């Protein structure tokens with residue numbers, strides 16, 4: 001997986017670079033080729049051997065491959081595996097093997113974003129030692145990412161930022177963006193032209209109204225539901241033209257627009273963790289992002305999974 005993704009990222013960067021160098025196209029043609037494209041966002045796969053989850057991911061992949069136009073690349077939104085928080089090393093490896101096997105047919109660049117269930121041993125009751133290889137995000141970095149869990153890249157006139165919203169308090173994960181990453185984000189945005197549209201991908205929402213629907217309108221979200229210092233993140237993001245923030249974690253399909261930025265929580269490939277539709281109304285699915293000039297349209301696509309009973 002690591003080698004495939006490394007290769008794929010290089011291929012993507014190479015193709016993005018060559019698109020700006022086509023000398024035979026006039027301005028209109030090159031603009032239209034550069035700025036009209038599709039991306040797929042898939043989040044909260046929670047792959048595991050049980051409940052047919054691996055076959056569900058394969059069905060999702062099949063639907064993505066049938067899309068016309070095909071996506072240029074995939075963004076993931078975290079929680080690739082069912083859970084690494086309190087499992088053995090063998091169980092963790094099994095989940096990553098399934099993920100590698102079932103995503104391989106995509107054969108396109110995949111830009112991964114870490115979720116809270118992708119970290120190894122960050123739970124108060126976990127028996128995983130802090131000295132064990134792979135502890136925390138190390139296993140995710142070894143199996144899925146080949147560099148930091150936050151990064152950015154450009155594609156056809158857009159800037160894409162992938163953030164790591166998973167922090168830890170003692171042995172308990174929480175939604176948090178650390179100071180080093182905030183500094184990096186500030187620099188990355190400063191280096192991004194003010195007229196370049198931006199898409200951000202992260203796992204723990206920074207703006208969501210979900211608890212007002214599932215709990216009560218006065219329920220205060222905790223950093224187990226949202227990114228605790230999400231305001232700090234948004235204060236930086238709003239210095240540039242951030243059109244869309246793709247969020248995960250709550251498994252619901254939701255869109256909130258504020259100050260010109262749309263915060264979409266993008267359902268889940270696993271629905272209600274492979275036990276049906278989330279809250280009975282959000283089916284298993286993924287999202288297409290269709291870019292046209294400086295605008296982007298999102299469509300949630302249920303892929304037709306039938307829950308195993």
Ligand SMILES: [Fe+2]
Nearest residue numbers: 044079249250
């Ligand atoms: Fe999840």
